[in-house]
Amino acid sequence: MSASTDRRWLRDVIGIALIIAAGLAGYWLFPDNLALLTRVIAAALLVLSIDLITGYCGVATLGQASLFGAGAYAAGIACVNGITEPVTLILIGAVAGSVAGLLMGTIMLRAHGLAQLVLSIAIVQLFHEAANKASAYTGGSDGLAGLMVSPLFGMFAFDLWGRTAYLFGLALLVLVFIILKFVVSSPFGMLCRGIKQDPIRIRAMGSFVFPVLLKMFVISGAVAGMGGALAAISTQVVGLDSVSFELSANALVMLVLGGLGSLYGALVGTVIFMGFEHFVSAINPFHWMTMVGALLIAVVLAAPGGLSGLLDRFSASGHRAKRGKA
Amino acid sequence: MSDLFRVEGLTKNFGGLAVSRNISLSMPAGERLALIGPNGAGKTTFVNLVTGQIHPSAGRVVLNGEDVTKLGAVRRVRKGLVRTFQVTRLFSQMTPEEHVTLTVLQREGKANRILSRFTGHSEVVGEVESILSTLGLLDVARRRVGEIAYGQQRLLEIGIALALRPKVLLLDEPAAGVPSSDTPRIEQALERLPPSLAVLMIEHDMDLVFRFAKRVVVLAAGEIIFEGLPSEVAANEKVREAYLGNYAHARRIA
Numbered sequence: 321m322s323a324s325t326d327r328r329w330l331r332d333v334i335g336i337a338l339i340i341a342a343g344l345a346g347y348w349l350f351p352d353n354l355a356l357l358t359r360v361i362a363a364a365l366l367v368l369s370i371d372l373i374t375g376y377c378g379v380a381t382l383g384q385a386s387l388f389g390a391g392a393y394a395a396g397i398a399c400v401n402g403i404t405e406p407v408t409l410i411l412i413g414a415v416a417g418s419v420a421g422l423l424m425g426t427i428m429l430r431a432h433g434l435a436q437l438v439l440s441i442a443i444v445q446l447f448h449e450a451a452n453k454a455s456a457y458t459g460g461s462d463g464l465a466g467l468m469v470s471p472l473f474g475m476f477a478f479d480l481w482g483r484t485a486y487l488f489g490l491a492l493l494v495l496v497f498i499i500l501k502f503v504v505s506s507p508f509g510m511l512c513r514g515i516k517q518d519p520i521r522i523r524a525m526g527s528f529v530f531p532v533l534l535k536m537f538v539i540s541g542a543v544a545g546m547g548g549a550l551a552a553i554s555t556q557v558v559g560l561d562s563v564s565f566e567l568s569a570n571a572l573v574m575l576v577l578g579g580l581g582s583l584y585g586a587l588v589g590t591v592i593f594m595g596f597e598h599f600v601s602a603i604n605p606f607h608w609m610t611m612v613g614a615l616l617i618a619v620v621l622a623a624p625g626g627l628s629g630l631l632d633r634f635s636a637s638g639h640r641a642k643r644g645k646a
Numbered sequence: 647m648s649d650l651f652r653v654e655g656l657t658k659n660f661g662g663l664a665v666s667r668n669i670s671l672s673m674p675a676g677e678r679l680a681l682i683g684p685n686g687a688g689k690t691t692f693v694n695l696v697t698g699q700i701h702p703s704a705g706r707v708v709l710n711g712e713d714v715t716k717l718g719a720v721r722r723v724r725k726g727l728v729r730t731f732q733v734t735r736l737f738s739q740m741t742p743e744e745h746v747t748l749t750v751l752q753r754e755g756k757a758n759r760i761l762s763r764f765t766g767h768s769e770v771v772g773e774v775e776s777i778l779s780t781l782g783l784l785d786v787a788r789r790r791v792g793e794i795a796y797g798q799q800r801l802l803e804i805g806i807a808l809a810l811r812p813k814v815l816l817l818d819e820p821a822a823g824v825p826s827s828d829t830p831r832i833e834q835a836l837e838r839l840p841p842s843l844a845v846l847m848i849e850h851d852m853d854l855v856f857r858f859a860k861r862v863v864v865l866a867a868g869e870i871i872f873e874g875l876p877s878e879v880a881a882n883e884k885v886r887e888a889y890l891g892n893y894a895h896a897r898r899i900a
Binding site: 502503505506507508509510511513514517518520521523524525526527528531532535539 | 697699719720723724728729731735736737738739740744748749751752753756757758759760761762763764806810
């Protein structure tokens with residue numbers, strides 16, 4: 321197994337190096353847009369979390385913001401109550417997200433297909449209403465504002481330009497990405513891929529399906545929850561939009577745009593979508609969504625594997641061409 | 647009670663339609679049994695009932711003296727009751743090596759590990775290689791299943807089943823859809839099955855049935871109509887009728 325495994329390892333090392341390089345390039349190239357870039361990272365964590373259950377397990381969801389919002393509110397509420405250490409807040413977000421993931425998975429995995437998708441929408445709407453009604457804790461429709469987070473490791477204050485927040489977010493994203501690469505290439509990851517294609521076959525191999533999927537929901541919840549906590553820390557506010565259907569749907573669009581089931585696609589899709597949102601909406605504030613829609617249609621029709629799948633195909637054909645010459 | 651595996655009065659009704667009627671049979675260790683019957687006789691339903699994909703309306707399934715009728719499909723597999731599928735159910739993007747590795751890891755209770763590598767467990771590698779080599783699949787071990795020949799996919803189905811170290815193996819038409827040039831390879835694989843394994847095979851290819859089976863059971867309209875030696879089956883009046891209907895009584899023209 322060495323040759324192909326080695327190549328896969330090399331690919332992932334290069335991929336992760338590229339993510340770090342792109343992240344640092346963003347830091348130098350767009351010093352005035354670091355707040356936006358940090359939001360991109362938080363969203364990327366959300367989209368990664370969808371990739372885990374949709375791309376790897378085949379469970380489509382339009383309610384993933386429930387888990388993101390659970391993390392955001394948990395971190396926000398903790399912060400208001402005096403827990404201001406940023407790494408602790410991220411961990412609180414992860415725990416809240418995984419608890420929400422456990423709950424969501426338990427409910428969603430009772431159903432299949434369309435009913436499952438509808439359940440996910442119902443769940444995010446319920447979370448949204450709960451956050452709205454529990455205003456004593458969540459600030460209701462005003463949200464939680466003015467979160468004061470302590471300096472990172474007691475040294476790096478969260479500055480006005482968002483440098484600390486961005487680099488902190490980037491480090492978190494890279495760390496999570498590396499861990500997820502291990503998760504999806506573990507025996508558990510293979511099992512999930514098997515379930516996605518044929519749960520009956522997996523049962524005939526002697527493995528239960530429900531607990532495997534539920535476990536992935538919990539992992540997914542932790543990732544989304546960290547995204548929410550990062551958003552809370554960096555923007556210093558938590559609002560109802562963090563547990564909205566709209567965010568859930570946008571995040572799914574980002575994933576489809578980038579491509580499912582590779583983790584890279586989640587990042588590519590998030591960057592393209594939010595880049596579009598920012599730059600194109602500045603040029604044409606009324607029709608940017610139309611253009612995103614057109615892009616999505618083009619991608620789905622021309623490159624069903626998403627944009628990252630397209631890149632993959634190019635690099636594969638380049639590889640072949642090189643081998644052909646040699 | 648020397649039977650390794652036994653079904654008693656297995657019955658399944660779908661609405662008013664009885665697809666399995668009062669089926670009883672038993673298999674000792676090392677059994678080579680062929681289950682044959684015309685299309686729609688309820689052979690696959692029988693396998694589904696035995697392996698727990700569907701639940702019987704009445705009757706019992708007993709493995710090693712233990713009543714497993716109430717257990718689900720997964721638990722029956724873990725107790726050693728394993729099947730293959732009539733139409734291959736494989737993961738098109740995975741390689742044969744990955745299929746068998748995943749199965750062995752599952753059997754060992756290691757398939758749920760999150761932070762361990764999928765490949766490279768030395769004790770697993772050896773077993774996977776030996777299964778693949780017994781089936782003649784080493785050459786294609788790292789090709790995607792979607793790219794290998796159908797006959798090889800059928801062999802992989804058997805390989806996955808063997809990786810579970812079954813006590814009772816139910817083969818649902820192992821040679822179905824395989825070009826006749828590849829049938830000898832399937833046959834060879836069947837000959838090499840562990841001697842102590844009890845095997846029940848559903849098959850339409852009568853040559854294969856006669857070479858493989860020590861005992862034949864004929865199912866028609868959900869009922870066992872014959873049980874006996876392969877050499878006796880062709881002469882049996884009831885069997886001829888079930889297969890050929892009225893033509894059973896037709897006379898030779900030439």
